[in-house]
Amino acid sequence: MRVPRTLDDLTWPVRTERLLIRRVSPTDAAAVWRYRKLPAVYDWITTAPVDEAAFGTYFVDPHRQAVTLAVELEGLVIGDLYLHIEDAWAQTEVRDEARGVQAEIGWAFDPEQGGRGLATEAVEGMLGICFTGLGLRRVVASCFADNTPSWRLMERIGMRRETHAVSESLHRSGLWLDGYGYALLAEEWRA
Numbered sequence: 001m002r003v004p005r006t007l008d009d010l011t012w013p014v015r016t017e018r019l020l021i022r023r024v025s026p027t028d029a030a031a032v033w034r035y036r037k038l039p040a041v042y043d044w045i046t047t048a049p050v051d052e053a054a055f056g057t058y059f060v061d062p063h064r065q066a067v068t069l070a071v072e073l074e075g076l077v078i079g080d081l082y083l084h085i086e087d088a089w090a091q092t093e094v095r096d097e098a099r100g101v102q103a104e105i106g107w108a109f110d111p112e113q114g115g116r117g118l119a120t121e122a123v124e125g126m127l128g129i130c131f132t133g134l135g136l137r138r139v140v141a142s143c144f145a146d147n148t149p150s151w152r153l154m155e156r157i158g159m160r161r162e163t164h165a166v167s168e169s170l171h172r173s174g175l176w177l178d179g180y181g182y183a184l185l186a187e188e189w190r191a
């Protein structure tokens with residue numbers, strides 16, 4: 001039976017041209033809160049704790065730590081990445097072969113560092129971690145259709161828009177918004 005690799009099996013940190021990607025630690029909470037508290041970020045992210053104490057509690061949760069990577073530029077944490085290895089849907093008889101074969105990915109970056117391709121570079125680094133490091137076959141990501149910077153990033157790194165769901169997701173503003181689903185296969189990434 002195939003044994004899926006996990007983030008614990010990889011060598012850290014991972015370096016890209018300008019950045020260092022590493023496992024996050026509870027001591028990163030203040031650095032991550034510094035940009036996650038900003039409207040340009042919290043407007044779009046899934047969970048937006050109201051203050052630093054609440055954010056600290058959320059961030060140090062072992063489940064959160066296990067799926068979060070820190071992105072450093074010259075020693076400063078400028079963003080964080082979400083990498084959640086998951087099972088693909090499969091029929092019952094072949095379910096074991098579909099375990100841990102794909103990942104959902106996500107990101108949040110300090111807007112002060114935006115517009116220089118740093119998030120793009122970090123997410124490209126994460127694709128390398130997914131496909132080469134972990135040997136995954138597919139990576140997926142989703143966003144609100146109104147989150148233009150996020151879906152532009154996905155298109156820049158070669159992800160394919162596969163779904164446009166109409167009025168499917170409830171934003172904390174109270175509005176039901178459209179959502180986009182993107183994906184990339186290992187063979188597409190290699191090409």
Ligand SMILES: CC(C)(COP(=O)(O)OP(=O)(O)OC[C@H]1O[C@@H](n2cnc3c(N)ncnc32)[C@H](O)[C@@H]1OP(=O)(O)O)[C@@H](O)C(=O)NCCC(=O)NCCS
Nearest residue numbers: 041044107108109114115116117118119120142143149150
């Ligand atoms: C999504 C997010 C990371 C995108 O940030 P960003 O600054 O647009 O992304 P990058 O750092 O990769 O920079 C890309 C921009 O730099 C430009 N750029 C400059 N040098 C570049 C380079 N070497 N490589 C790539 N792009 C470069 C690009 O053209 C692009 O500008 P444009 O959008 O005007 O075309 C950021 O908006 C964010 O963190 N948002 C809040 C959190 C969020 O939405 N998370 C996702 C929830 S689904």
